[in-house]
Amino acid sequence: MVFETSRERALIELFGALEGRYGPNYECKYYPCHFEGQDCSLCFCPFYPCFIYDLGYIKKTTKGYVWNCKECNWIHEKDVVEEVLSELSSYSRQQLVEEGWLFFNRIVQKLYYGRELGKFIGNAYSLIGCMEGKECEEIEDIRFLAVRLENFEISDVEEMTRLQEFPEGVILIPLLDGDYLFGFKLENNEVKGIKCRLF
Ligand code: SF4
Structure with missing residues (x-):
């Protein structure tokens, strides 16, 4: 399957996880890219780029700036995935496709910090x-x-x-x-x- 953008892939993975396809992906050649037993459901993170420096950082590359998440284990923890899915399951698929960065960022702040700090x-x-x-x-x-x-x-x-x-x-x-x-x-x-x- 060819994905148009990382965002599209993130949404496809999210919808799969919302339908119950989640957990570690032992078949992936990169497994475990973060830690043994990690949850791979949201491999393409729905909050990307979250701009939360406690999880990642912005990096200048030859192609411009990118948000680097290599060290972010948070989105691969089973409990976190369950919380994210429980939160996002209250919205329709249509809304999740249409909502912009701020909608998702407010959710990640709420889940990670317990409230909106922005x-x-x-x-x-x-x-x-x-x-x-x-x-x-x-x-x-x-x-x-x-x-x-x-x-x-x-x-x-x-x-x-x-x-x-x-x-x-x-x-x-x-x-x-x-x-x-x-x-x-x-x-x-x-x-x-x-x-x-x-x-
Ligand atoms: S740092 Fe973690 S939570 Fe933030 S966008 Fe990257 S993978 Fe998602």
């Missing part, structure tokens, strides 16, 4: 709040990334040094540099730069 800042949806709870310090510089997506694929990434008005559809995410995430916080209408240890 929020709108003007037209842009900011995931900088996912730095919450980390070991952070205030810094003078403001650094973060403004990302655009087209059909769940990263089409543009811009490094920003100030908060401004963004066009609709822009996603603001922390910038990873070494072991630190860089972003900002809003305090009394003032924007302050922050730097947080990733783990």
Whole structure:
């Protein structure tokens, strides 16, 4: 079978899993690509690209930016797969096909963090709040990334040094540099730069 896009493949796998085809795939030549006993149902993750740095990170390649999930074991844990399927089974297939990135991202935040940490800042949806709870310090510089997506694929990434008005559809995410995430916080209408240890 030839898949048009990774998104299409993710949805096909999701629908298969919703119909009960899930568990480890011992026949796959890459098994186990993460850990022994892993659940392979959502091999093409329905939340991709989630932009949750606790699970993956954005990487610059010769072909542009990609969200790297090589180390993400979360979506391969049996309990997580069951939770994801239970959550997504309350929506019609049609809705799951039609919904955009934000719908899926709010769900992954809810499942992973227990609540939505992202929020709108003007037209842009900011995931900088996912730095919450980390070991952070205030810094003078403001650094973060403004990302655009087209059909769940990263089409543009811009490094920003100030908060401004963004066009609709822009996603603001922390910038990873070494072991630190860089972003900002809003305090009394003032924007302050922050730097947080990733783990
Ligand atoms: S990091 Fe994990 S949860 Fe996020 S998109 Fe990748 S596989 Fe999915």
